[in-house]
């Protein structure tokens with residue numbers, strides 16, 4: 188006899204367990220770690236969506252659009268599954284800082300942030316296609332104040348931290364004492380995703 192789950196435990200051709208398994212549409216190791224630490228069952232399918240860069244948009248709006256683009260591409264390929272996409276941007280004086288293209292740009296970003304307070308926005312899109320479609324997007328903004336930096340401090344910081352895959356060219360989770368004076372808001376939002384709120388909302392949508 189073929190061993191298969193009963194029909195009542197099947198959702199659109201998937202077993203209930205598979206349907207309940209969320210997809211994190213991200214290549215970010217930080218997002219993956221935060222979801223894993225929260226103890227949820229999920230699969231990682233990085234998104235190949237092209238991110239939008241539009242300085243005329245509000246910080247939160249651009250972040251939300253990018254989170255949606257990332258989630259939608261993966262959701263289209265996995266109908267029936269709840270897909271989580273996320274985007275993080277840093278902003279100061281109306282200028283948005285994404286991931287730096289090279290070390291020179293990274294250094295320029297840190298100088299811009301030196302001794303000042305900036306915003307970090309992380310947006311999350313929860314998207315499902317198929318029979319029970321869902322599209323919900325939200326964002327959280329936290330504030331980070333940098334110490335006054337110097338060339339020596341930046342050299343020391345970049346000996347320990349690779350800035351090239353991080354918005355704003357720094358990582359709050361690494362060698363924080365070298366560059367950061369103060370954090371106001373949700374720490375996980377700065378690392379890349381407001382994970383508690385994401386999972387609360389996701390649970391209601393499964």
Ligand SMILES: Cc1cn([C@H]2C[C@H](O)[C@@H](COP(=O)(O)OP(=O)(O)OP(=O)(O)O)O2)c(=O)[nH]c1=O
Nearest residue numbers: 213214215274275353354357358359377378379
């Ligand atoms: C501000 C900040 C950002 N980051 C990271 C989180 C994100 O991985 C990255 C922002 O770039 P994103 O474009 O949001 O994400 P990503 O390209 O790393 O991953 P994906 O699009 O596949 O989801 O910066 C930190 O790790 N620490 C920080 O303190």
